[in-house]
Amino acid sequence: xxxxxxxxxxxxxxxxxxxxxxxxxxxxxxxxxxxxxxxxxxxxxxxxxxxxxxxxxxxxxxxxxxxxxxxxxxxxxxxxxxxxxxxxxxxxxxxxxxxxxxxxxxxxxxxxxxxxxxxxxxxxxxxxxxxxxxxxxxxxxxxxxxxxxxxxxxxxxxxxxxxxxxxxxxxxxxxxxxxxxxxxxxxxxxxxxxxxxxxxxxxxxxxxxxxxxxxxxxxxxxxxxxxxxxxxxxxx
Numbered sequence: 001x002x003x004x005x006x007x008x009x010x011x012x013x014x015x016x017x018x019x020x021x022x023x024x025x026x027x028x029x030x031x032x033x034x035x036x037x038x039x040x041x042x043x044x045x046x047x048x049x050x051x052x053x054x055x056x057x058x059x060x061x062x063x064x065x066x067x068x069x070x071x072x073x074x075x076x077x078x079x080x081x082x083x084x085x086x087x088x089x090x091x092x093x094x095x096x097x098x099x100x101x102x103x104x105x106x107x108x109x110x111x112x113x114x115x116x117x118x119x120x121x122x123x124x125x126x127x128x129x130x131x132x133x134x135x136x137x138x139x140x141x142x143x144x145x146x147x148x149x150x151x152x153x154x155x156x157x158x159x160x161x162x163x164x165x166x167x168x169x170x171x172x173x174x175x176x177x178x179x180x181x182x183x184x185x186x187x188x189x190x191x192x193x194x195x196x197x198x199x200x201x202x203x204x205x206x207x208x209x210x211x212x213x214x215x216x217x218x219x220x221x222x223x224x225x226x227x228x229x230x231x232x233x234x235x236x
Contacts, residue, residue, distance in 0.1 A: 003052045005088055013084050015074070023048060049217045056089045057129045057197070057216045061098075063105065063112040063122055070102045070112070072125075079115045091216070093129040093165070097136055100164060101125055108150045113143060118177055121147050128212055130197045135167035137195040139208035141174050141183060148187055155189050168195045170208030183209055199223045 003023055007013040018026040027046045034043060049055045064071040064081045072085035086095045105112075105122065113120040124141040140151060148171055158164050169190040172183025186209050194205040197212070199220040206212055213219030 003088075007084050007087070013082055013087075015082070015084075016089075023052065047218055047221060049215060053088050054091050055217060056087075056214045057091045057094075057131060058212045058214045059087070059090050059094045059127050061085065061101075061125045061127065063125070070105060072098055072101065075115070091129040091131060093131075093134060093136055094127045097127060097138075097165070100166070101127075101138075104154065104158075108147060108154045110140070110142075110147055110151075115177070123174055126208070128195060128197075128206065128208075130167075130195055131216055132198045133167075133196065134165065135195060136165055137168040137206065137208055138166050138170075140169075140171040140189075142171055143173070143175060145173060145185075145187075148189075152189050159190065166190075168192050168208060172209050202227070 005016065005019060008016060008019050018029055021029060027048065031043065031046055060074065061072040062075050062081050064073065064083060071083040073081045073083040076082050085098045110122040111120040113123040121143050122140060123143060126139040126141060128137040151171060155169050171187045171189055173185040174183050194207050196203055196205050202223050213222065
């Protein structure tokens with residue numbers, strides 16, 4: 001099973017550095033590294049998605065403050081934003097939400113964060129997709145509380161007009177100069193505070209700052225296997 005990415009082929013992105021090895025070759029490389037790190041541990045065979053494309057239901061996007069119109073992507077090792085808003089690994093709902101995000105940022109007057117100057121408010125946008133319901137959850141990771149009231153006011157107008165597929169919205173304050181998502185303080189923006197995501201027969205509810213297994217298909221298998229072990233009384 002091969003996975004091709006136009007961004008990697010054009011040298012715009014090198015985040016998936018093992019991509020030239022193919023899916024199986026990449027897995028073999030990771031398994032070999034794990035065996036080196038944990039030589040006394042018995043490892044189960046790696047699980048593969050049926051297709052890597054669209055497999056990730058959570059994405060963290062940074063916003064390029066130097067471009068007009070706004071571009072979305074992620075910071076590289078030099079703290080430069082790689083403008084990849086349509087990563088093929090992301091669920092289509094995430095890529096489709098980018099125009100909404102750009103409009104929201106402009107209307108709420110969210111100044112994107114500049115890591116070099118440690119200025120600006122918007123550090124990241126974290127999006128989570130619920131594949132079964134086609135609903136989205138958005139968390140704004142901010143430097144301070146300065147824009148909370150504007151975000152809440154704009155959200156109230158948009159949600160009442162039915163102009164968005166976003167079901168849950170929150171904001172997290174991350175005042176330190178760090179790339180971590182975890183916030184020091186969380187604010188609920190939408191009245192609904194949790195997004196329901198189905199993993200097979202299992203329904204789980206996630207808050208904007210909560211942990212989500214990124215690969216939906218693998219997470220579904222993982223939770224099913226855990227449920228079987230619990231039902232059989234097999235210790236973890």
